[in-house]
Amino acid sequence: MTARPEAILSIPPLQGCLYCHHVGTVRYAEGRKVLGLGSGLPTATCSHCGTVAQLEIEDGDDPYWRIRYKKLNSAPEYYYVMVYLGEQRWIDGEEAMEISRRGFVQRHRIDQVQHGDLEWLEPAPLNPPPPLMSPYETVYLAVPDVSLWQPSSQNGGSGGSALDVGTFYVTDRRMHLVGQQRDWSNRLAEIRSIEHDENAWRIFIGGNRQYFTGSNTLESLDAQLFTAIVKALWKREE
Numbered sequence: 745m746t747a748r749p750e751a752i753l754s755i756p757p758l759q760g761c762l763y764c765h766h767v768g769t770v771r772y773a774e775g776r777k778v779l780g781l782g783s784g785l786p787t788a789t790c791s792h793c794g795t796v797a798q799l800e801i802e803d804g805d806d807p808y809w810r811i812r813y814k815k816l817n818s819a820p821e822y823y824y825v826m827v828y829l830g831e832q833r834w835i836d837g838e839e840a841m842e843i844s845r846r847g848f849v850q851r852h853r854i855d856q857v858q859h860g861d862l863e864w865l866e867p868a869p870l871n872p873p874p875p876l877m878s879p880y881e882t883v884y885l886a887v888p889d890v891s892l893w894q895p896s897s898q899n900g901g902s903g904g905s906a907l908d909v910g911t912f913y914v915t916d917r918r919m920h921l922v923g924q925q926r927d928w929s930n931r932l933a934e935i936r937s938i939e940h941d942e943n944a945w946r947i948f949i950g951g952n953r954q955y956f957t958g959s960n961t962l963e964s965l966d967a968q969l970f971t972a973i974v975k976a977l978w979k980r981e982e
């Protein structure tokens with residue numbers, strides 16, 4: 745095996761794990777093709793989080809690289825990187841670095857929220873507040889493109905029919921949807937359950953199991969952090 749140029753071993757995912765952010769835990773292996781099988785691409789394996797990624801590297805002083813995760817770790821603390829680094833998706837180096845940075849911050853935010861610290865959201869009243877919001881309510885979250893659904897059966901679950909869509913506000917005591925049809929307002933105490941998965945969050949309210957839902961987008965709060973914040977506010981109201 746010929747020695748790799750220093751430049752290749754110094755590319756970011758080989759310096760520190762983009763997934764769990766540990767340093768010195770990533771092992772680099774040259775790709776091999778045996779009897780025409782295998783991709784022949786080099787891999788980066790992290791001994792801390794157990795993720796395995798393929799790399800494509802173009803040699804040079806400042807090598808271009810991209811990465812594709814073959815094996816993820818789905819533990820809750822890696823939710824953000826699991827969703828956005830994803831599986832079997834080639835990601836350019838710069839984008840992968842940005843997702844990794846955001847994933848690091850997100851993990852810190854989750855930790856803060858779980859310790860009851862929501863001040864970093866800079867909660868404040870809206871001026872003027874929407875019609876159903878009291879001027880004394882403090883807004884913690886404002887999220888566009890949230891919809892309200894009526895489940896098709898009393899058993900609940902997702903699906904059913906959309907009642908409205910609009911901007912969703914979570915305050916110290918209520919949830920408000922300023923929808924295209926009308927304004928909706930529910931007390932936090934009306935929440936029955938809160939759930940999230942890799943794609944979306946859902947907040948179930950009241951006896952008829954209506955639910956608010958919003959999707960993961962790279963630009964807004966991810967579903968894990970969003971639900972953690974609502975749960976923290978809900979707990980304060982109980």
Ligand SMILES: [Zn+2]
Nearest residue numbers: 761764790793
């Ligand atoms: Zn790792």
